[in-house]
Amino acid sequence: MIRLDKRKSDQLRHTKIIRGYQRYPQGSALIEVGQTKVVCAATVEDRVPFFLKGVGSGWVTAEYSMLPSSAPSGRVHRETNGRVQSRSQEIQRLIGRALRSVVDLEAIGERTITIDCDVIQADGGTRTASITGAFVALVEACETFYEKGGVFPVKDFVAATSVGISAEGDKILDLCYEEDSTAIADCNVVMSGFGGLIEVQTTGEKRPFSRKDLNEMLDLAEIGIDELISLQKDALGGQLVWRVGRVG
Numbered sequence: 001m002i003r004l005d006k007r008k009s010d011q012l013r014h015t016k017i018i019r020g021y022q023r024y025p026q027g028s029a030l031i032e033v034g035q036t037k038v039v040c041a042a043t044v045e046d047r048v049p050f051f052l053k054g055v056g057s058g059w060v061t062a063e064y065s066m067l068p069s070s071a072p073s074g075r076v077h078r079e080t081n082g083r084v085q086s087r088s089q090e091i092q093r094l095i096g097r098a099l100r101s102v103v104d105l106e107a108i109g110e111r112t113i114t115i116d117c118d119v120i121q122a123d124g125g126t127r128t129a130s131i132t133g134a135f136v137a138l139v140e141a142c143e144t145f146y147e148k149g150g151v152f153p154v155k156d157f158v159a160a161t162s163v164g165i166s167a168e169g170d171k172i173l174d175l176c177y178e179e180d181s182t183a184i185a186d187c188n189v190v191m192s193g194f195g196g197l198i199e200v201q202t203t204g205e206k207r208p209f210s211r212k213d214l215n216e217m218l219d220l221a222e223i224g225i226d227e228l229i230s231l232q233k234d235a236l237g238g239q240l241v242w243r244v245g246r247v248g
Helices: 086-100 126-143 177-182 211-236 238-243
Strands: 015-019 027-033 036-045 059-066 112-121 158-165 171-173 185-192 197-204
Touching (some): 015 126, 027 126, 036 126, 086 158, 086 197, 112 126, 126 238, 158 211, 171 211, 185 211, 197 211, 211 238
Antiparallel strands (some): 027 036, 036 112, 158 185, 185 197
């Protein structure tokens, strides 16, 4: 099949991750996936939520928002005064779950790491791009308090991508907005560096799909996520890649 941007069915959009994109947070990254661009910033605070006080464990959480001028469909209303749209809430919970799945919370100590994912331009796949970019910011932030000889809090890599069944019935990787809006089925997949599934969000938009369809979509996702993890490693550089999963 011929896709809108001439990609092959198993090909990611052009993806770039720039580590240390912002000056002030302990960790940050800009991720560009095609025309989708997300700034991810990790802030470390010496406090924990009330339910973790005194237990010697830390916490990783996330917030997600789209800038007013980020969407092709017109102005996105700013989320103010504590009002978070249900979509944003669902996505930020997904980002938090994905990151916590590869983090040793005890190794963080009594700290909270908050990852802010701000979409500055959206063309599909903002949640998966946020997870992939947030991981780089998280590792960079953990390096600021890691003590040599200890346990590095991040145990494994994690990245995410989308897959789907196109309007023509083909399985395709990394859907842009136009592909997503016409897809028969779409699926967001989060995986670890060791190939474990962390989360699979799949919906039949226009008709049910088969188990065979799902297996083929997961195979495509694994191809894309392996490539994304390679890009994360390139962005982090040798020392921080070596830190991930390090004990002692």
